[in-house]
Amino acid sequence: MEKAKQHQLLKLIEKDCRLTTKEYAIMLGEEESIIAAEINRLEEAKVIAGYRALVDWDKVEDDWIEALVEISTLPQGEDGYKKVGDTIRKFPEVESLYFISGGFDFIVLVQGRNIKEISKFISSNLAPIPEVTGTRTHFLLDKFKQWGIDLEDDSIDHRIMVSP
Secondary structure: OOHHHHHHHHHHHHHOOOOOHHHHHHHHOOOHHHHHHHHHHHHHOOOOOOOOOOOOHHHOOOOOEEEEEEEEEOOOOOOHHHHHHHHHHOOOOEEEEEEOOOOOOEEEEEEEOOHHHHHHHHHHHHOOOOOEEEEEEEEOOOOOEEOOEEOOOOOOOOOOOOOO
16 A cells, blocks of 8 residues: 555544445545555554544543653663663553653653552552652643543533623
């Protein structure tokens, strides 16, 4: 498949992965068998790394909190940062992990039932890692947009009602 069509296909899957191969084929003007083969190839190559629904857990769970944790580490050699990342990513509380530039080396999205649970995870699991020299935690208070999806209900008319 040509690169431009592949890019379009990936954007469509990223926006709504619940569509059928037939629906993608119609949107792209391709044969369904070509789309199915390309999706299979992209999955095997880990270009499509997985499929996931975006759930707004704040609407379902009362006891649910997320935090972004910045982690600084000792300077690492060739594979040192990968080794630290491999250690951190294995914890089930770690939803996302990124190696970053700036004042910290990693940023981690951690999920838990409450602030105390997340604090205990950081002090019991992240801080004891020998290469970790410090952490800074930011608790997420509200979400407005995630993965390009607006989480606010825009159907509400916020204008002041005026009676005749």
